[in-house]
Amino acid sequence: MIRNRLLAWIIPPIIVIYGLVVFFDLKVGRDHAFRETERFLQESTARNAERINLFLCEVRNTARVYSMQLGLRLPESVEELERFLRLYSERHPDIIGFVVAFEPGVFQAGQEPFSLALFREKKGAEIRITEVGDSYDFTWWDWYLLPRLIGKDVWTDPYLSGIRERTTYLSSAASPFFRDGKFAGVVLINVDLDDIREIVRSIEPDGATYRLVNTTGTFISAPEKDIEMYHSLFSLGERAGSEEFMEVSRKIIAGESGTAVLDDPLDGSRIWLVYSPLKETGWSLLATIKESTITKPVYDQLRGKLLIFFVGLLVILGIISIKSTQITAPLRHLAAFARELSKGNLDVTVPGKRGDDEIGQLAETFDNMTMQLRENIQSRIREETARKLVENELSVARRIQESLLPRNNSPLLHRTEYALFGANEPATYMAGDFYDFFLVDDHTLALVIADVSGKGVPAAMFMAVTRTLIRNFSLPGASPQSVIQATNEALIADNTDEMFVTLFYACYDLHSGLLTYVNAGHNPPYRISADGRVEPLMPTGPVLGVAEGVRYKEMTVQLAPDDLCVMFTDGVTEAHFPQEAHEQFGEQRLEKLLVDTRDQPVESIGSQILFEVETFARGERVDDITLIVFRTKLSPPPPA
Numbered sequence: 001m002i003r004n005r006l007l008a009w010i011i012p013p014i015i016v017i018y019g020l021v022v023f024f025d026l027k028v029g030r031d032h033a034f035r036e037t038e039r040f041l042q043e044s045t046a047r048n049a050e051r052i053n054l055f056l057c058e059v060r061n062t063a064r065v066y067s068m069q070l071g072l073r074l075p076e077s078v079e080e081l082e083r084f085l086r087l088y089s090e091r092h093p094d095i096i097g098f099v100v101a102f103e104p105g106v107f108q109a110g111q112e113p114f115s116l117a118l119f120r121e122k123k124g125a126e127i128r129i130t131e132v133g134d135s136y137d138f139t140w141w142d143w144y145l146l147p148r149l150i151g152k153d154v155w156t157d158p159y160l161s162g163i164r165e166r167t168t169y170l171s172s173a174a175s176p177f178f179r180d181g182k183f184a185g186v187v188l189i190n191v192d193l194d195d196i197r198e199i200v201r202s203i204e205p206d207g208a209t210y211r212l213v214n215t216t217g218t219f220i221s222a223p224e225k226d227i228e229m230y231h232s233l234f235s236l237g238e239r240a241g242s243e244e245f246m247e248v249s250r251k252i253i254a255g256e257s258g259t260a261v262l263d264d265p266l267d268g269s270r271i272w273l274v275y276s277p278l279k280e281t282g283w284s285l286l287a288t289i290k291e292s293t294i295t296k297p298v299y300d301q302l303r304g305k306l307l308i309f310f311v312g313l314l315v316i317l318g319i320i321s322i323k324s325t326q327i328t329a330p331l332r333h334l335a336a337f338a339r340e341l342s343k344g345n346l347d348v349t350v351p352g353k354r355g356d357d358e359i360g361q362l363a364e365t366f367d368n369m370t371m372q373l374r375e376n377i378q379s380r381i382r383e384e385t386a387r388k389l390v391e392n393e394l395s396v397a398r399r400i401q402e403s404l405l406p407r408n409n410s411p412l413l414h415r416t417e418y419a420l421f422g423a424n425e426p427a428t429y430m431a432g433d434f435y436d437f438f439l440v441d442d443h444t445l446a447l448v449i450a451d452v453s454g455k456g457v458p459a460a461m462f463m464a465v466t467r468t469l470i471r472n473f474s475l476p477g478a479s480p481q482s483v484i485q486a487t488n489e490a491l492i493a494d495n496t497d498e499m500f501v502t503l504f505y506a507c508y509d510l511h512s513g514l515l516t517y518v519n520a521g522h523n524p525p526y527r528i529s530a531d532g533r534v535e536p537l538m539p540t541g542p543v544l545g546v547a548e549g550v551r552y553k554e555m556t557v558q559l560a561p562d563d564l565c566v567m568f569t570d571g572v573t574e575a576h577f578p579q580e581a582h583e584q585f586g587e588q589r590l591e592k593l594l595v596d597t598r599d600q601p602v603e604s605i606g607s608q609i610l611f612e613v614e615t616f617a618r619g620e621r622v623d624d625i626t627l628i629v630f631r632t633k634l635s636p637p638p639p640a
Contacts, residue, residue: 007320011313018309022302029298034272037294038259041208041274041287046257048203048210049276049285055199056173056280059189060153062092063175067187070100071177074107074184078116081107082129085118089127096120097170097190101138103148106184113139119190147176147186155281157214158193158229169193169229171281197221200285208289215282217253224266240265248273252284264288401430401460404467406437417510418445418633421602423610425571425625432459433569433624434467441476443510449567449628450503451522462499466491466544470505480505481554484518484544488552491545500545504537504567513559513632518552520544525567527557532595537565564598564605565630571623575613578620585616602629 066088075081085098101115108114115138118129138144146154153176158169170190177184196212200221203210212221217233227236233249240263248260255277264271270291277284336351348370405424406412413420422435432452440446448470452459466487473486484505491501504525506517519525521543524536541552559565568590575585593612597605606629613625 007317010320011317014313014316022305022309025305026298026302029301030295033294033298037272037289038274040206041272041289042257042259042276044203044206044208045210045274045276045285045287048200049278052196052199052212052285053278053280055196056155056191056278059095059191060155060173060175060280062088062095063173063187063189064153066098066100066189067175067177070185070187071179074179078131081116082118085116085129086127089118089120094195095189096122096192097172097188099172099188099190100185101144101188102185103183104139106179113137122192143172143174143188144186147174148183151176151183157216157218158220171196193220207293208287211286211288213252213284213286215253217249220283236265240268248275251275252286255282255284261291264290401464404436404464405434412437412439412445415510416633418508419602419631421606421629423606423625423627425610425621427571427621427624428455430456430460431624431626432456432463433571433626434463435567435626435628436467436470437628438471438474440474440478440507444476445508445510446470446474447506447508447565447567447628447630448503449522449525449569449626450501451569451571451624451626452501453499458497458499462501462545466501466503470503479554480507480516480518481552484520484541484552485550488520488544488550489548492548495545498546500543502543502569506565508559508630508632513561513563515557515559515565516554517557518554520552523568523570523573525565526591526594527559528564528566528594528598529560530562530598532598534591534595559632561632563632564594564602565632566594566605566609566627567630568609568627569624571621571625572609572613572627574623575617575625576622577616577618578622585613589616602631605629 075084081100085100089095089098097117097119099115099117101113102108104113114131116129116131118127120127139148143154143156146156154174156172156174158171160169169192171193172191173189175187177187197220200210200212209223210221211219211223213233214220218229219227219231219233220229222228233252234246237243237245237249242263242265244260244262245265248262251258252275257276258274260273260275262271262273263269271288272291272294274287275284406422420437422437424431424433424435426433432455434448434450434452436446436448438446448467450463450466452462452466454462469487469490470483473483473490484503487503501520502522503520504517504522505520506515508515517537518541519537519539520541521539524538527535527537529535535557537555537557540555542550573585573587573590576583589612590609593609594605597608600608606627609627609629610625614621
């Protein structure tokens, strides 16, 4: 039906064009979303890392101020030291613990370590003080030993409190103080790890998940409670078997900042990971967001656009259906008239309202025709005779087309200078492919293979015209370039149907072995040397019959004895089983077949190609198959 044809002509191009636009828009949208997310997460992690760092820096500065005071003056008694701690504790209600630890012999006589600790169970709670003595040798703990050894402030990784009733993790800023240039002790300020976690959890939700890891990669803060202080980046990476994640983890604990796109070791989903270090402690703040979260707005927008498109497409379908129905209504009347006429009713007339357009004129013609049929039944006989005449002409045309191809008994097939095999297997009764070979002069053999656009009678006629032009222009001394140039101009002059032809034209010198060719948009033929090297003879210009004034490039190839040249149309490489159109015979199969059979006679090679193609397509031929197999057998040049 005309309506279905209109839909087939209009809808697929719209879908293809819109699909390309959507694909491009999706790619641009995804790339933009990735860039913006990466920029935002980098800014967010850096900003929040600095926020945590500032909090820790204030704590460490407080410890440093107190250690400096102790370095200037030591308390004279435990009571004075206690008052000292209480005073500073009241000034800082958010800090849950102050500890002053002395080097043996500095604060009290004797060599026993002495430390006084002030602590709260939680922020704002009642202050409790305890002495740390024989039962707790703090001199081997990192918070005391490291400042003593390096003489600088240090932060400890989280550890479990040993003196508080509530079991919780602490992190401590330790600042050493000195007397007369010698190490005298450490001021320790404890921070509840839950306070640091609260800062991490307070980061405004933005679709990302934030985690904090210490200098060994252990998770200090994470939404997953089962990994806090129990797992590290490396344990998760080892469990997931991800070397990529392990490499990023090494960068994180090295204090680097950056971005990585990898598989989440927790659930295997694709994530974006942004990490930024805390300068104060060497810890790192991590932000992760699933790639699906980043792309969700893009795909949501895409679904909206597709919905609008399909609604618009339905509107277009409706308009086309309505208008095509209105346009084809007279045609339906003509169809009804034809059905009555086929029943032998010569009194019928074309029903419906008639206009002055072509369909109305056609209806008037049909009415006149029935009137004439009634007046003279012999007009039927004349029509039948005319129909048979057309069929006879088509049959003659089929035979003529077959006669245009080289004959199997052509003397050119039995020359000693070369071996030649040609075949043409049409997909339908009349083919649009053709091949030809003929002598231009006594030492030049012309080889032609071509594929005309379209099928059926028009393609066959265009093929015949092209063949005739090639032969007419292939005069002694004429170069392949001039022959193809003249053929192109001649085809364009009368090509009202805008048909075109891909064509390979070559002149082979029987004495020198030089092959001069022009490839007008045709499948590149193959030259297979005796050692199995495959060289395609690439196009040197566009197809024939399309553009006027095109200049075609001429190429030459020096053929060696026993070189093989195989020319073919796309019916060979594009052969496929109709139900499996995605898999074609292809150039690779053809090249391998040619290399494997290069030493066989040309007839065997050609027959093997036809057999393999037919087998691959399971006997279903969707396009004409044409090929020429040509092997050089150079003879010495004639005597001068």
